Structures are given as C-alpha cells and as structure tokens.
Amino acid sequence: MSRFVLLGDEAIGQGALDAGLSGVYAYPGTPSTEITEYIQKSKEAQERKVHAQWSANEKTAMEAGLGMSYAGKRALVCMKHVGLNVAADAFINAGMTGVNGGLVVVVADDPSMHSSQNEQDSRFYGKFSMVPVLEPSTQQEAYEMTRYGFDLSEKYALPVMLRITTRLAHSRSSVERKANREENPVKFPSDLKQFILLPANARKRYKMLLSTQDKLEQEGENSGLNRLEEGKDSSTGVIACGLAYNYYREVAGEAGLNHPVLKISQYPVSAKMLNQFVQQVDRVVVLEEGAPLLEESLVGVLENSYRINGRLDGLLPRDGELTPSLVKLALGVTVEPAREVPGIVKNRPPALCKGCSHIDMYNALGEALEPYGPGRVFSDIGCYTLGALPPYNAINSCVDMGASVTMAKGASDAGIRPSVAVIGDSTFTHSGMTGLLDAVVEKTPVTVIISDNSTTGMTGGQQSHATNRLVDICRGLGVEKEHIREMNPLRKHHEENRKMVSEELEYNGVSVIIAQRECIQTASRRLKSQKSKV
C-alpha cells in the first residue's frame, strides 16, 4: 500500500524516512510533536535504528542534528516556532558552517496562537540566516518537499528550513509514498576546517553564503515550487504562500474567480519572477499564513505605482491565521452573513484534569503564601500554567520556557521576598537548570517549586529527561541538601505540604521543593497498556 492517510506532520516524518534519514532530533512542541512521534513509532525506523529519542531542548536538538550532518548522514530537526528562538544560535551559525550530510529543520508555526505564547513567523529566521525555506501547501507537498529539502541541503551544503503551520501540521489527507533511498554512510567533511567559525574562517564562510543567494533564488524558479498559474482576470493577481494557496483555490472554485496566481513555496523568491508577475496585473493581493513577510518586501518603504494589498494595508487582518472567509472578503467575493453563535454558548477553556498533582501543589502553595499577599509567583510553560485560570489564580507570569526561575531571581534581587518560581519537570531540564545555577551562585533568596509529574504533559505525555534525576541535578548545581525538599502532592498530605512550603518561603537562600506525583493521564495509559498485556 503506497497511499496513506497522514497528518501533515506525519507526512514529513515519512518523507524524511524515505529520503534516507539517519536521525531525528527534537523537543516536543505543538504543532510539531507528531513528526518525531511518527518516526519513533515507525517499525521501519526502528529496524533501521534511526535515532529518534527526544532531546533536552531545541538547541541541543539542533546541535546534535548538525553533528550528525557533520558525520555525513541526513538529520531532521523539529520544533515549534518558539523553539527556534531557543535554537537560534545554533541554527544561524549552522547557516555559516554549512552542512555535510543533508540537514532539514522543520519549524511549525502557530498563527492564531492555538497552543502558543505568540505567532512569530519562522520565515524571518530563514531570511535572517539566509538559508533556503520551503513552505508546503498540502500533505503530499509536505512529504515531497521533505525529500527535496534534503536534496537541496546536500546540493548547496546548507541547512534547509521546512516551515509549516498548525492547519497543515494537524490536518490529514492521503499521501502517496515514493520509492525510498539508502541512508548516507559516515563520511567526514572534505574540509575539516569547514565547521570552525573562528573569525578568519567565518568571514570566508559568510562570503560563500552571500554568493549562493542568487543561485538559491534561481533554484526556487527551477524547482517549480514557485510557479505562475495563468488566469484570465488580471484586474487582480494573487500571490499565495504555503497554505494560503489552498484557501485561494477553494474560494476561486466556489466563486468562479480566474486570477493569475503566483504560488510560493520556496524562499528566497526570485526578484525577477515577482517583477514580471506584478507587471501583468492591475493590483496584487498577497496571501500569507503568518506575518506579511513577502508583502513587506514588495511594498518596501518607497511609494510606488503598484497596488499591493494584504495584511499591511488592512485588506486582511494583521494578526491571526487566514480562513477561506477572510480570503473571500479580500477578493471581493460576497459572503452571506453567517449564523451567529447563540449568546448562551459559554467559553470552555482548557483546565487541569481532575486529580492532577499540580492542583494539590497549588493548594499548598496558595495557603502558604496567604500571609504575604499576591503577585509573587513566577511560573512557566506547561499544564501547570493552567493554574493561572480560576479557581486557582495561582501564578503571575508565563513568558518563555525556563523564565520562572530567572524572573523569580530578578524580582528577588529587586526586593520582592519571598519570590517563588513554579516550573514543570520537563521545562526545568529544558532551560530552568541554568537559571537555578545563577541563583545558587549568588545565594539569591528564591523558592523554586518543581511540579514533577514525570512527563512532558502539555504536549501529550512524552518522556521527560528529568524523571528520577531532579534531586541529583539540584544537588549537582549546588542547592543545599537541607533545602531540597520532596513533597507528595496529594490532598491527604495537604497540611504537611503547606508547612513545608511555609518553611522554605522563610529561608533566606535558594530552596527547591520537588512535588512529585505521576501525571494521571500517563498513569491511566500505563495501567491500560499493562492490563492489555496481561
């Protein structure tokens, strides 16, 4: 069977395997998680011993991927958009070193912020690092562009970014598989200095990177991924990037539109191609899922005679994901007023599960903090962030992974005492450990609560690097033994837990409270699978 129904994410996983992948490196993050999970579950990948274990964070993943590429093999690195902020140092410098074996970096953006802190558009990172970016519109294209991404990466010896968005990542369609190919053998880079970015070498590498840009533009034209689709009605020309192309086709089919279309799935985009397109139409509507990246480069800052419409001039909203209805409005297709959602329908936000250990931890913390008043709990990203919602109203910040510990430190430095950090186990090993070291070095009075449910819960329960290691890690970082406290977050221990927190809040130094109890979701899955094995 060569046709499969796959999520966009899964199509990328299969595409990478069929392209001769030797290892995937990733940290979970919606909407990118299912790429790595697919490879982890694949029998074929297991037989081939393709590396598929989770990394501690996106930076370690990116660097390990680069190491595998150094060794001549093909590596895939996957993350959500904000993960690329964490991996940015490695990612941008990988553009400078270039690669040996093919290296494809998948970044999944989340416009409309379904499960994210922001909706940053990763194509800017592609532009910033001057590496090619591919942006598929369909699951089949996601499959094929992954393969093409490896080819492109090996042809130009550069990392290639594959940028997807939520609606492709998490939408299923049937995908046709192509013949698969062998993995690369281990092969050292032909120039053993290629990866040494000392200034003298880095300057050379940078000139090389700059000089390939014209060829990369040309490549987008030759590959057919950027292509002109003729249309009779040149009163408007449509530039449709990635997923936005689907919405144009949907709307055009329904409303009988026939505009010339420039479909964009590869960056950098050839300036020649854009110029030719713009000249043959009266005005241009730019449809981009994410920020107006291409639109901005077309409009520039100078007044010109071309009419460019899109997210910048208000034809489309500046924020949020596109929808068929928004594209209809932008193209002047009349939309009948939709039915309204009856007023009695109430929001139903996500919530902590009944019986979750985070709840008992927050109950103990809340009571212990009562004498001090509100505003002193810095938290982080994970299920426990839902402690921000009623009835808990337990936290005052959620910024980026690891920020709880360091913000608590800064606030403590400023004089807020006690100052508390609440962080999940996986988030702690992702990027909380280094901040804790800062506090230890300065003996800053902070109370760090690691709410350890022994999994990466928010993203679906992936294995956590922290499991059974937290005490050793905190000891190793230099937290005093008497101030590494362990609590069992259960209602029946509430009183002793509250007392433990109260004691540590009073301590004038670094204390860590590890509140460990298994996530009830992973626990029930574990019990079920044990039962089915018996």
Place this chain on the structure above:
Amino acid sequence: MKRDIILAGVGGQGILSIAAVIGMAAVESGLYLKQAEVHGMSQRGGAVQSHLRIADSPIASDLIPEGNCDMILSVEPMEALRYLPFLAKEGWVVTSSRTFKNIDDYPPEDDLFAEIRKLQNHVIIDAFAIAREIGSQKVSNIVMLGAASDYLGLTQESLEGALDTLFRRKGEDVVMLNIKALKAGKNGVKI
C-alpha cells in the same frame, strides 16, 4: 459528492476517533479527504472540533468555509451550537443530549435545547443511554457516528470495515461493541 462535516465536543470525548473512522472509510471508498484536527492545549477539557471534508474530487482547503458545513456532529449539546456560523442553510445539527459541565457558567439545559430546536434540521439523541444499554458508555461517540451514518455518503460496510481496522488491535470484543454501537446509533434516528 461532497460532505463538509464539523465534529464537535470536549477534549477527551473521542471526536478524533469518530474522525478516524469516517476518514478511513472515505479513503477506502476511493474518496478524497481532508481532516483538520485540534491537538494541544484544548485537549485538556477544552472545546475541540475537527473539520472533516470528503468528496469525489480533490479538496483545496483544510478548513470548511463559513456557511458551507453540511452537518455539525456533536457529542455535547452546547458544543454543537459553538460552530453554527459554519452551518449551511440546509445543514443538519446532530447532537448527543448528554451535557458535559466542567465550567461554572454552563447554560440552563432547557435554554440550550430550545436553541437547538430552533434549527430547521436537528437531531438530538441520548447517545449516552444507548451506549450504556449496549454495554459501555465509552462508545457514545460511535453511537453518534451511527446516528449520522445515513447522511455521510458512505456505506455501512465501509464504516464497519474502518471500525474493524481501527479497533482490531484492542481485540474482537472491542470491534464487536463498536459495530453494535454504530448500528444502535443508526437505528436510534432516521433523518
């Protein structure tokens, strides 16, 4: 042939299983499919939906345009109403009557059902009771699938085949229970 369906419910109620069954049946029947799902944060007890599109010609958009949806199939009555802007003029709302109250300001049930009954085409069935009667409340979602099955443009055999493929791993009993749920849902309503 073209069917645009929104599946609605609360995270954890099994709408992705309904989607998987329809999706597999559609593809096995040689139809085109696009199915956008919600993963991530909302799966923790929040509102979740899936846009499911099947057709005999290629489908462009992963999302159903507003006003085009042929059916909202919901396992929870308030969730059925959340997606009304998508429903076509002649569209159907097929919903379970079983409420899921995990918020403080959940509306009074009478108001809720009155709102659903205002719609020209609606079916309200007690999928929970039917599921419990045939053996397990866990198959409420498949009872709902059964309730909608005559309208999907898919054969009964293809749906049963998909249930068999998807649940075989869990054993013959589970497959049989799900097929029973499908039939019970189908017999429970006639649209």
